[in-house]
Amino acid sequence: MKSASEHQSLLTRSPIARALAVIGDRWTMVVLREMFSGATRFGELAAATGASRATLTKRLRAMVDNGLLYQSPYQTRPPRFEYRLTVKGSALYDTALAAWAWESRWTQAARRNLPMRLTHRSCGHRFTPVAVCGRCGTAISIRDIRFRAGVVSETQQEYLNDGSLRRSSTFSVAAGTGSGMFLHFIDVVADHWTPLVLAATFMGLRRYDELRRELGVATNILAHRLKLLVEAGVLQPQPGRAGARRLEYRLTDKGRELIVPTLAIHLWSMEWMPADSEPSMKLLHSCSARPLKMRMECNRCHGALRAQDVAAE
Ligand SMILES: [Zn+2]
Ligand SMILES: [Zn+2]
Incomplete structure (x- = not known):
């Protein structure tokens, strides 16, 4: 023994x-779920998850910092970004x-x-x-x-x-x-x-x-x-x-x-x-x-x- x-x-x-420590909170999990279903834009994620803008913004930033997501531009004028799963995020x-x-x-x-x-x-x-x-x-x-x-x-x-x-x-x-x-x-x-x-x-x-x-x-x-x-x-x-x-x-x-x-x-x-x-x-x-x-x-x-x-x- x-x-x-x-x-x-x-x-x-x-x-x-x-x-x-990286994925163990409810909002992170919910965001991942929606992204696996194809959501990429802030508005889509907000509507699908019901998260407030402030909560979602904070969560997405943490997920980018932790290497689960990255931002990708989809429009230049005005500049707009969508969120994509990294390989690490997709592996979840x-x-x-x-x-x-x-x-x-x-x-x-x-x-x-x-x-x-x-x-x-x-x-x-x-x-x-x-x-x-x-x-x-x-x-x-x-x-x-x-x-x-x-x-x-x-x-x-x-x-x-x-x-x-x-x-x-x-x-x-x-x-x-x-x-x-x-x-x-x-x-x-x-x-x-x-x-x-x-x-x-x-x-x-x-x-x-x-x-x-x-x-x-x-x-x-x-x-x-x-x-x-x-x-x-x-x-x-x-x-x-x-x-x-x-x-x-x-x-x-x-x-x-x-x-x-x-x-x-x-x-x-x-x-x-x-x-x-x-x-x-x-x-x-x-x-x-x-x-x-x-x-x-x-x-x-x-x-x-x-x-x-x-x-x-
Ligand atoms: Zn099959
Ligand atoms: Zn075996």
């Missing part, structure tokens, strides 16, 4: 936490699809509010995005994901848990106002601690005292986050094993499936916001000892999904 401080640094310096499309799939499966409110049927223009079918392993092509399930801690071989270790490998990661979605896609996810994860608590549960940590120790989190903060995750239907409290008086928190099916959007964000962060010398979880699929690759595909034709090939109604 690793020491608490080692765990803590692995968890609290998670790539997901880093990514959330997989995350958007993963969040959409999770929300439409698990949240009633999202189902009402989601625009949303997705049609894959390439094959002509309505479809559901499915996350598959980029190496072996099988659908991603938490059972097949392995979390390996440490960048130094000496400290590498797999966490065994009930005969299977322990898992880590971080993330989730919830349905709020607006038209779904990301929002439940963001409601669930968008604060500093929640993704870390989730990561720890993905890794197999369950007991309150264990979570508190491994995360180094204040007890009132942990209790509050666990309560929210239970209310969101992501965790379920159960009596602890033999003699333990404390509750254990287990992932529900809804919680387990959160692994997919979580992985999508993790992988995006590792690729686009790498931090040198930062120890982090290595994620593997059961098919390979090489780092996890994941892609979203159409469940009808198994083709890759690009924003320009997908129509949302």
